[in-house]
Amino acid sequence: GCSSLSGQLLLPDSITRIKQRAFESCVNLSGTLILPNNISTIEGYAFSWCKGLSGDLKIPETLTTLESGVFQYCVGLNGQLILHDNLQLVETASGGQLGYMFEGCSFQGELRLPKSLNYIPKGCFKGNNFSSVVGFPEGLIGIGERAFEGCSRLQGNINLPESLVS
DSSP, X not given: OOTTOOBOOOOOTTOOEEOTTTTTTOTTBOBOOOOXXXXXXXXXXTTTTOTTBOSOEEOOTTOOEEOTTTTTTOTTOOSOEEOOTTOEEOOOOSSSOSSOTTTTOOOEEEEEXXXXXXXXXXXXXXXXXXXXXXXXXXXXXXXXXXXXXTOTTOOSOOOXXXXXXX
């Protein structure tokens, strides 16, 4: 791992791609992660096990897909998860489990799903602290196993769309 890296990770706007497992297990990185405005690709497991990252996470509009395990077990991410409407969550074979993008994070509050989302991958939001899920999109055709497992604070009505087949 990269346990010797510590402090806040400051990513310049010139970065457009973060490679697979680039910051995996950098447990001593801390503070809010602000993704660059020009980012177009974050590959699988890029930030997995970065336990010290905290607060909100906003996915920029330029980032249209998130791959498997990208923020898995970032337990310090305890604010809001802000996803934009054109985002897709993609199960990719990145040398780990398929899905599980935000498993083991501590996001709270309302989860607003992207309007263009057609599939919620396996284990995607497993173990988070969301109070509600808003806006299951009309084009959603599938929800993977364990997608919301352990999200024990979810409450209220969940309205699934007619387009859902599995």
